[in-house]
Structures are given as C-alpha cells and as structure tokens.
Amino acid sequence: MLHITASSGSGPLRDDACSYAAALDDWLATRPAALEAASRPIAAYDQRVAVTSALMGVLYDEGWARYGWPEQLGGFGGDIVHRAVMWDALARHGLPAMALYEHLEVLLPTLVALGNPTFMAEALPRFLRGEQVWSQGFSEPEAGSDLASARTRAVERDGGGYAITGRKIWTSWARYARWCLVLARTGTTESRHRGLSAFIVDLQDPGVEVRAIEQANGTDELAEVTFDEVLVGPERLVGEIGGGWRVAMHILAHERGTFGWFRHNFLTREVLDNLSLGRPAGDTLLGNALLDLAAVRASSFGGVRAHAADTVLGPRAAFVKLMLAASEQAVNDWVLASDPDLAVGVQDDHVAVNRQDYLFSRIVTVYGGSQQMQLDTIAKQILRLP
Amino acid sequence: MTSVVESPDREFLEAAGAALRGTGPGEDPLEALGWWDLLAEFDDRDARGAALALFRAQGRELADTAALGALIAQPYLAAAGAEPGTLVAVIVRRSARGERLLAVGDVAGRTLLVDRPGQGASVIAAEKTELVPVTVPGRLTLHEVRVDDAALTPAIAEAEAAAVRARAVYLGRIGASLEILGAAEGTLALAVSYAASREQFGRPIGTFQAVRHLLAWAQTDSVALESVVTTAVALDAVALDAAAPQRHDEVVKALAGRNGRRICERAMQVFGGIGFTAEHDHHHFHSRVLALDALLGTSAELTHTLGAWWRESRADPSASVRALLAETGS
Numbered sequence: 001m002l003h004i005t006a007s008s009g010s011g012p013l014r015d016d017a018c019s020y021a022a023a024l025d026d027w028l029a030t031r032p033a034a035l036e037a038a039s040r041p042i043a044a045y046d047q048r049v050a051v052t053s054a055l056m057g058v059l060y061d062e063g064w065a066r067y068g069w070p071e072q073l074g075g076f077g078g079d080i081v082h083r084a085v086m087w088d089a090l091a092r093h094g095l096p097a098m099a100l101y102e103h104l105e106v107l108l109p110t111l112v113a114l115g116n117p118t119f120m121a122e123a124l125p126r127f128l129r130g131e132q133v134w135s136q137g138f139s140e141p142e143a144g145s146d147l148a149s150a151r152t153r154a155v156e157r158d159g160g161g162y163a164i165t166g167r168k169i170w171t172s173w174a175r176y177a178r179w180c181l182v183l184a185r186t187g188t189t190e191s192r193h194r195g196l197s198a199f200i201v202d203l204q205d206p207g208v209e210v211r212a213i214e215q216a217n218g219t220d221e222l223a224e225v226t227f228d229e230v231l232v233g234p235e236r237l238v239g240e241i242g243g244g245w246r247v248a249m250h251i252l253a254h255e256r257g258t259f260g261w262f263r264h265n266f267l268t269r270e271v272l273d274n275l276s277l278g279r280p281a282g283d284t285l286l287g288n289a290l291l292d293l294a295a296v297r298a299s300s301f302g303g304v305r306a307h308a309a310d311t312v313l314g315p316r317a318a319f320v321k322l323m324l325a326a327s328e329q330a331v332n333d334w335v336l337a338s339d340p341d342l343a344v345g346v347q348d349d350h351v352a353v354n355r356q357d358y359l360f361s362r363i364v365t366v367y368g369g370s371q372q373m374q375l376d377t378i379a380k381q382i383l384r385l386p
Numbered sequence: 387m388t389s390v391v392e393s394p395d396r397e398f399l400e401a402a403g404a405a406l407r408g409t410g411p412g413e414d415p416l417e418a419l420g421w422w423d424l425l426a427e428f429d430d431r432d433a434r435g436a437a438l439a440l441f442r443a444q445g446r447e448l449a450d451t452a453a454l455g456a457l458i459a460q461p462y463l464a465a466a467g468a469e470p471g472t473l474v475a476v477i478v479r480r481s482a483r484g485e486r487l488l489a490v491g492d493v494a495g496r497t498l499l500v501d502r503p504g505q506g507a508s509v510i511a512a513e514k515t516e517l518v519p520v521t522v523p524g525r526l527t528l529h530e531v532r533v534d535d536a537a538l539t540p541a542i543a544e545a546e547a548a549a550v551r552a553r554a555v556y557l558g559r560i561g562a563s564l565e566i567l568g569a570a571e572g573t574l575a576l577a578v579s580y581a582a583s584r585e586q587f588g589r590p591i592g593t594f595q596a597v598r599h600l601l602a603w604a605q606t607d608s609v610a611l612e613s614v615v616t617t618a619v620a621l622d623a624v625a626l627d628a629a630a631p632q633r634h635d636e637v638v639k640a641l642a643g644r645n646g647r648r649i650c651e652r653a654m655q656v657f658g659g660i661g662f663t664a665e666h667d668h669h670h671f672h673s674r675v676l677a678l679d680a681l682l683g684t685s686a687e688l689t690h691t692l693g694a695w696w697r698e699s700r701a702d703p704s705a706s707v708r709a710l711l712a713e714t715g716s
C-alpha cells in the first residue's frame with residue numbers, strides 16, 4: 001500500500017492531507033478487525049482502553065497514526081491537519097471515542113515543542129503505538145480553577161535532578177499511564193505562577209501512588225496521584241525552571257482551540273449510533289444538537305488551521321471550549337430523550353455507555369477550565385470590560 | 387476583532403459599511419457600491435463573497451435596501467432574460483393566516499419576480515401591484531405585495547424555475563443569516579460599550595460578573611454564527627462535488643435565527659429599561675433579527691425539521707473534512 005513505503009523519515013502523503021484523507025478512508029472501508037473490535041459499545045472501561053490501544057497499534061503499524069508528527073521523533077511528518085483528518089475518519093467509520101488518546105492532542109503538541117528531543121523520540125512512538133500512555137498532573141485538591149496556587153513541590157537535589165512531593169487530583173487515565181506531566185512548585189508559594197515548573201514523572205517510580213476515583217457515571221478513568229520524594233532527572237524538565245506556567249498555558253490554549261475538532265467528531269458518532277432510538281418528540285432537541293455541532297465544527301477547524309499555521313489562538317480558544325461543552329450537552333439532552341432507559345437501569349452495554357456519556361456531559365463545563373473561567377476570559381481579554 | 391474564521395471579505399465589509407452610512411437621501415447605496423454589478427459575476431467566487439458580505443454590513447448599519455430580493459432573484463436572471471438591478475424576488479410567507487407575498491426594501495421601479503413551486507415563475511412591474519406597507523421597527527421597508535394573479539406575466543416555465551429554485555433559497559438564507567449576524571453584532575457592540583460606561587453601586591455594571599457573563603455568552607453565540615456562516619460561504623466557493631453538506635442553508639439559517647435572538651435578548655438584559663424604549667436603538671436591531679428570522683424558514687421550524695430529517699435519513703450532516711481542506715487550500 002502507498003502509505004507504508006517509509007519505515008522512518010517522511011511519509012509519502014506528508015504534504016497532501018487530502019490524498020491522506022482519501023487513502024485512509026479507503027483503508028477504513030475495508031473494516032479492519034481492530035476497528036470493528038473498538039467500534040462496539042463497551043461498558044467496562046478497562047476493556048474499552050484495551051481495544052482502543054490495540055487499534056492504535058494497528059494504525060501505527062500501517063503508518064496512519066505516524067502522520068502529523070515530526071520525522072525526528074518517529075513520525076512521518078505533516079502537521080495537525082493529518083491528525084484532524086485521522087480522528088474525523090475514525091469517528092465516521094464507527095469508533096465511538098478517543099478515550100485516553102485524547103491526551104495525544106492535549107499534551108503531545110506541547111511536549112513535542114518544549115520537551116527533551118531525545119526523550120520524546122522514544123516516548124512519542126510508544127504513545128502512538130498504544131504502549132505507553134500519558135497523563136497530566138495539574139489540578140490539586142486546593143488548586144482547581146486557581147491553578148497558580150498549586151502546592152506540589154519540586155526540590156533540587158545535590159548532584160542534579162529534583163525530588164517531587166505533593167498530591168494531584170482529577171488526573172485522567174493515570175491508572176493506565178506510564179508518564180505524567182506534573183506542574184510543581186520550584187519557587188515560593190507567594191511566587192504564584194512564576195514559581196512553577198513542569199516535569200515528566202514516571203508513574204512506575206518509587207514514591208508514586210495512583211488511586212482510581214470512581215465517578216458518578218460509573219467509570220473510573222480519573223485518579224488521585226500522590227508523590228512522595230519522587231526523583232526525576234534534569235532531562236525530564238519541560239521548558240525551563242520557573243517556566244511551568246508557560247507550559248500549562250501552551251497546553252490549555254492548544255487544547256481549547258483544537259480539542260473541539262477531535263471531540264465533536266465523536267459526539268456526531270454518538271448521535272449516529274443512537275438515531276435508531278430517536279422519536280419525533282425529540283426532533284427539536286436533535287435539531288439543536290445539529291446546530292451546535294455545526295458551530296463547533298466550523299470554529300474548531302479554524303483552530304486546527306490556526307495551529308497548523310503556528311498562529312496563537314489565545315483567548316479566542318475560549319469560544320470553542322464553550323461551544324464544545326454546549327454541543328456535548330445538547331447531544332446528550334437528545335440521547336436522554338431518545339433512550340430514557342439510561343436513567344432507570346443498565347440493561348446492556350449500549351444503554352450503559354449512553355448512561356456514562358450522558359452523565360459525563362453534565363461535567364464537561366467543569367474540566368479543562370470551568371465554563372465560568374472561560375466566560376471571565378472572554379469578558380476580560382476579548383470584550384475588554386472594565 | 388474576534389473572528390475565529392478570518393473572512394477574506396473583511397475589506398469589502400468595511401467598504402460596504404462606509405457606503406451604507408455615507409449615501410445621501412434618494413441615492414441607492416447599492417449603486418454607489420457597485421453591488422448590482424456583482425450579481426452579473428456570480429460565477430466568480432470573490433464577487434459572490436463580496437456580494438454576500440454586503441448583508442452583514444447591512445445588519446450592522448440597519449441599512450434598508452432591496453438587496454435580499456435581488457440576491458434571491460440572481461439565479462433566475464438568465465432564464466428570465468433580465469439584467470441585474472432590474473429583478474427583485476418577492477418572498478412567499480405562509481402562516482396560519484394564509485399566504486403573503488413580501489417585498490423587502492424599496493422596490494419602486496423594479497420588476498418583481500414571483501416564483502410559486504409547481505407553477506413556474508412570473509414577473510410583474512412593481513407599479514402594477516398594490517404595495518401595502520407593513521410597519522415593523524428595524525428601519526426596514528417591508529411591503530405586502532397584493533397582485534391579481536391574472537396580471538402576472540409567466541416568465542420561466544416550471545422545469546426551468548425548479549432547476550434554480552433551491553439555489554435561490556440557498557442564497558437568500560445565507561444572505562439573511564449574514565444580515566442577522568450583522569444586526570446582532572450591532573446591538574452587542576452597543577451593549578458592551580454601555581456596560582463599560584453605565585454605573586450603578588458606584589461602578590460600571592460591566593464589572594459585575596453576572597453582567598460580564600451575559601455579554602461573554604452573547605459574544606460566543608456571535609462567533610459561533612460567524613464561523614458557521616462564513617464557512618458556508620467558503621464551502622460554496624469550492625468547486626468540488628457536494629462540497630456543502632446536505633441542507634446546509636437550513637442549518638445556517640436556523641442557527642442564525644436562534645443565536646441572533648439569544649444575542650439580542652442578552653444585550654437587552656444588559657441595557658435594562660432603556661433597551662425597551664423606542665428612543666434606544668436596540669429594538670431596531672432586535673426587530674431586524676426577528677423579521678429576518680421569520681423569512682425563508684423560521685429558526686423554530688427549521689430546527690425541528692432538521693432534527694426529523696436527521697432521525698429519518700440517518701445521514702451524516704457534517705461538512706466533509708476534504709471539503710474543508712479544499713476550502714482552506716491545505
């Protein structure tokens with residue numbers, strides 16, 4: 001096949017995202033077994049992670065998942081547009097969620113830009129193959145929306161490296177992850193955001209404890225992670241000492257501007273997978289969901305395009321974040337109306353997944369920067385209100 | 387300032403705004419702008435984009451022209467053997483009170499196009515009809531067109547009319563949506579500046595989080611609408627089979643009506659009582675949005691119909707990623 005001519009270096013479709021889209025579409029239409037397995041509704045989260053990781057392995061081996069990442073880190077070249085195409089195509093061909101591979105789009109662009117190249121040249125292919133997954137340790141019990149008040153400390157050790165001690169919470173997929181990007185304080189508490197630095201922590205190292213948080217929707221992909229004098233080498237510093245806030249803002253600005261593209265495709269998938277349950281009484285709800293999805297699609301493609309052109313979306317990313325949350329709630333308002341079984345009992349995997357997704361949609365206005373923080377950002381930085 | 391999608395027609399938007407503001411009484415701002423000539427060059431994507439950008443400017447400036455009917459008439463020009471600038475379509479509205487023909491803007495001296503599905507399209511000089519003024523705020527000239535069917539001159543046979551009808555409605559919906567966007571932006575800009583200057587409890591009301599969030603939501607709705615309608619205009623320019631997704635004009639128009647009304651409502655809440663007076667400009671913008679929402683399919687009916695269509699067809703209504711890529715030249 002055309003796309004597997006390179007085992008390293010540039011892929012033949014690096015400069016032509018349209019041809020990449022067409023070729024990928026053809027390949028997915030052959031219904032590879034890994035896609036079939038990952039497309040069924042699966043209530044058990046561990047199992048969902050397993051089939052999605054298996055699919056990632058196949059996508060890597062076939063070359064598709066290597067596009068959009070730099071050649072020097074094991075990718076085939078190209079940019080975020082290739083990745084935008086890939087996840088769009090996977091959703092359209094039946095994959096119901098990115099699951100923990102959301103972090104490919106949340107964390108990796110920043111790690112590729114600011115992380116140690118030697119370290120990332122090993123870590124990126126392992127993530128892409130589904131072997132070693134990443135998590136993000138930002139929030140703390142006393143630092144939610146007010147991220148700059150984080151207390152986890154990194155103390156420089158004689159002879160180099162740092163010792164990290166503290167507690168992170170709401171750490172998505174930490175239970176499955178090998179690596180965690182941790183925001184820790186290297187300055188004084190009073191230094192606020194200026195005293196933070198970002199480190200890559202191996203969650204298998206001594207001193208790390210990961211405790212799953214069972215969620216209200218029945219899944220447990222969130223976790224609380226404690227660090228007790230966990231040692232990290234200097235090569236695991238991302239950016240500079242005191243540059244942690246810049247790393248965090250790079251991630252959040254990127255995530256808010258482009259994440260809508262990746263996630264909304266799976267919301268469309270959720271609708272398509274439930275259309276057979278739809279009833280006329282829900283048609284207006286469904287129509288509203290369609291409008292909201294169209295808004296996310298149009299605006300987040302602008303975010304993807306801006307990212308590909310190295311343009312900083314800045315505070316405007318807050319718009320996409322708000323639209324995405326609105327669309328996720330609109331879709332699930334309709335799912336609830338179409339499948340009331342989700343509220344009164346769990347009969348099978350389809351109903352169970354609908355229940356998980358519906359309940360999760362009620363918290364999307366909280367994670368990744370609460371809705372109220374997004375509105376504050378717009379009021380202050382865009383509308384320039386006093 | 388806040389667009390997610392940068393419009394290539396921004397320059398024309400500014401020029402159109404200036405022309406609409408600067409035209410004296412008795413002059414046709416569309417003439418001054420060269421807008422009628424654009425209708426003759428509709429195969430050119432830039433000309434089409436510029437012609438459509440007028441509507442956003444028209445909403446912002448609350449300008450009153452016959453452009454919407456002329457835009458809808460554009461696809462019929464060749465079949466009717468008419469020159470751009472002469473033909474203006476009436477908009478057929480149906481409600482529980484029956485069918486009405488509406489002319490938007492000053493149509494004196496123009497030829498009116500009446501297209502009735504199943505019967506083909508007819509024309510009649512505006513002077514030969516009874517134009518009954520419909521009084522609505524919004525600084526918009528509206529007439530109900532009363533015409534004796536016997537006085538209509540058949541101009542385009544049904545088969546030919548049917549071939550361009552969907553395109554005409556498509557253009558009308560995109561134009562109306564852009565004008566809704568412009569009008570909503572107009573009152574939102576007033577509300578933001580009011581919040582910065584109006585003081586209560588010794589400080590500007592724009593310092594209160596409740597007020598700030600109302601305006602931030604309105605801005606989000608405005609950016610959402612801008613993204614969707616400008617993407618539709620861009621997709622329309624792509625020479626690719628089925629570039630625009632199915633029923634895209636309905637999606638755009640439904641979103642425009644819904645978001646446009648929400649923006650106006652939030653702005654009005656920020657204005658407080660003054661926003662509910664005839665003296666304040668808000669109601670003109672608000673009424674303009676309401677009037678345009680009521681033409682070519684209301685937001686309520688389109689939203690419901692789109693939901694029913696999606697449920698029954700099980701189609702994927704998204705713009706394809708390849709069309710989006712082609713549109714941006716990636």
